[in-house]
Amino acid sequence: MSRRHKSEHHEEHADESWLIPYADLLTLLLALFIVLYAMNSVDSKKFEDMSRAFNVALDSGVGVLDNTSVVSNGEDLDRDDKNQTKPEDATTDAKRNELMKQEQQELEDLKKQIDKYIQTNGLTTQLDTKLNQSQLMITISDNALFPSGSSTVKPEARILAKAIANMLQPYSDYEIVVSGHTDNEPISTAEFQSNWDLSSSRAIRFMDVLLLNKNLNPKLFSAIGYGEYRPVDTNDTALGRSKNRRVEVSIIRKFMDATKAQEIPATPKA
Template identity: 55%
Template structure:
């Protein structure tokens, strides 16, 4: 009697579940990569990544289309949009138009200052000049300070406040306050030299301007030049009186290159000032 030999076959478990599992793991890995990348948002890269996922996934719905990536990224985009809208007015205007508007603004401000000077009889103490780079307000030191002092006179604080009120209509301009002295030496405990005196005078005047809450302090600066930028010769008392001054410069945003005639005029004025100061 023959014996049938039974072949032993290994039994194999059904492993078909591994396919969807591996797909799930792949998608999860991709999701974590996207979340990691979104921690430092680059909008253009995110948009490109979204398009790539749209093409890869059969559903046709991008991974990033379901909602916002992070609150921070959305807030950042909203902030950028707000800033862009605030600058749209300037961006949509040509430089020539912006220069013309700025010229009109500064001319109007100069007119207001000149009217204030005339109305209050300050023509010997204040003057204004509008040039290619700035609107310059020059204030003689005797209108603001006692001799050898950096404390603004009580009556003169009203002058500084009035200038600030006129400037508040144009809060986006950079303002420089500069102090100047004559060449008479000073050596006190408070002011070892004219540098300290001129700097303190500029700072004190700037502080009064900044009492106006319409101004951004980041737009203001104060500098002391001592006796080294004279307008007249220091050989006479009249010349020294002219040299002792505080200057407030409202700087233009848009400047045009000077023509050759303007350069020659500026050079001639500079040479005339230097010759006058050296006499």
């Protein structure tokens, strides 16, 4: 009777050995989710650190929840990567800033030369200069360069082009873009079928005169025609249309600072 009672009492305790592999499985799943979460923004170095910490946790039997440094270390590494400035990066930035200052000074000097030429030769109504964060632009009225409806450069305009070329000569490593613009009045002649043709031809013909100076590098020059599609004034008045008919010579910056979008105003006209 006593033996039977003892056996029944023993059978009341269920076998709980399955809890051990079940707990291990939950631990592994939790560790996996933590690793996947960390990998969302981790680089190769942080992934190696995470993997090493993960292996240590499993091999040593330490619970993943006890090893909270796995997560905190990943966050610390991420902060360090964002805040750390490499020496070579600092050197590169310093050199770039120095080159930008040098370029700014060069373009300001060139602008002063051109403005002085404009003032000296009484061309303030025909030429203008503007220096901004992308380029130094020389704007020339079309009536100072070409006869109406033509792309033949006037003799006096050839003198102007040669003078500009001479001033560009010390800055021959800059890219130069010559662009032609018209008003919106249509043109259709034996020579020009549209304003596209006229504006492109005028840009090319003026560029040809600039490149008579053999000290300038033709590889850095390009010409483009915009037709009527980039006006600077209204086409509803004769004065506005005259402003839209122009050639622009743009000296393109090699270094641009996107944080300084404000435009440096042109020298006031006398």
